[in-house]
Amino acid sequence: MMKNSHNLSLLFRWIVYFIGLLIMSFGIVLTIKANIGCAPWDVLHIGLYRQFGFTIGTWSIIVGVMILTISALLSKQFPKIGAFLNMIFVGLFIDLYMMIPYLHTPHTFGAKLIMLLVGIVITGYGMGFYISANMGAGPRDSLMLALMERTGWKVQHIRIIMEIFVLLLGWLLGGPVSLGTLIFCITIGSVVGISLPQCQRMTERIITKPIKIETNGLSR
Numbered sequence: 159m160m161k162n163s164h165n166l167s168l169l170f171r172w173i174v175y176f177i178g179l180l181i182m183s184f185g186i187v188l189t190i191k192a193n194i195g196c197a198p199w200d201v202l203h204i205g206l207y208r209q210f211g212f213t214i215g216t217w218s219i220i221v222g223v224m225i226l227t228i229s230a231l232l233s234k235q236f237p238k239i240g241a242f243l244n245m246i247f248v249g250l251f252i253d254l255y256m257m258i259p260y261l262h263t264p265h266t267f268g269a270k271l272i273m274l275l276v277g278i279v280i281t282g283y284g285m286g287f288y289i290s291a292n293m294g295a296g297p298r299d300s301l302m303l304a305l306m307e308r309t310g311w312k313v314q315h316i317r318i319i320m321e322i323f324v325l326l327l328g329w330l331l332g333g334p335v336s337l338g339t340l341i342f343c344i345t346i347g348s349v350v351g352i353s354l355p356q357c358q359r360m361t362e363r364i365i366t367k368p369i370k371i372e373t374n375g376l377s378r
Contacts (some may be wrong), residue, residue, distance in 0.1 A: 170365045175291035178357075179244065182284025183251030188277025190214070190256075192270045193263045195336030197281075198325035198343070199298065205331025215253030219245055222297040229297070232304040240294020248296070274338045275345075282349030286357030 189196040190204065203217040212220075222245030226237050255261070264270050288296075295303065298320070305316045321343065329335045 167365050171291045171293055171361075174361050174364060175240065175243075175288050175293045176247070178284050178286070178288025178291060179247050180251055180284070181287060182281050183248050184255055185277045185279070185281030185284055186248075187252055187255040187261070188280060189274055189338065189342060190277075191261055191263050192274035192277060192338060193334065194267070194270050194274055195334050195338030195340070196274075196342060197346070198321045198328065198339065201328030201333035201335055201339060202324050202331070203328075203333075205328040205333030208332045213253050214256065215249035215251070217249075218252055219249035222246075222249070225297040225301045229300040229304040232301075232308050237297075237300055238294035241297055241300050244288070244294070244296040271338075274341060278342055278345055279349055279353075282346060283353045283357065285350050286353035287361065289354060290358040290361040 186197070186200060190200055195201075196204070199218075199221075200214070203214050203221065206212075206217040206221070207214050226241055226245065230237055264273055302316055302320060305311070305320075309316070325335065325339065
């Protein structure tokens with residue numbers, strides 16, 4: 159019974175994890191389609207896409223591979239499977255969403271701003287769900303944690319340095335740095351701060367409810 163409960167809990171955690179990746183990827187694409195600037199990492203991916211071709215999602219995967227390799231060398235630990243799945247599926251989901259025929263950039267600045275803000279909120283809730291599943295950090299978070307352990311610096315300082323470096327590199331490659339980039343950087347932390355506790359509560363309810371039903375059924 160305990161083994162069945164554990165397997166069921168693990169299954170539902172993976173389901174929540176992938177739902178989170180789907181939601182987060184859609185939010186990312188909305189911020190890109192708004193076309194008034196986007197997140198620093200997406201500035202880099204778009205800059206690479208403009209310079210060398212492929213797709214934005216493909217560059218997300220390639221950059222993720224590089225980041226996981228650096229993280230593994232710094233921490234001397236093999237990344238968790240969740241980090242690889244995050245890297246691969248977010249890239250695939252981004253490319254799939256980018257191909258939606260009716261998802262166009264709005265014509266007016268006000269509509270673009272609304273699209274960006276909606277994208278930020280959706281991204282934040284997607285992050286909340288995938289993090290609450292507790293199936294492993296993504297490539298960028300893995301690098302942040304590895305640098306924190308190696309340098310002893312505070313996580314916020316490392317995160318700021320990483321974001322500035324990535325943003326500068328993306329801008330030099332021709333990525334879209336604009337008002338939306340500033341808005342994303344200012345707001346995403348607060349959005350995740352609100353969404354994560356909510357997603358954690360929902361995730362625990364989703365995971366524990368079927369286990370209780372199974373346990374009740376077996377006890378009869």
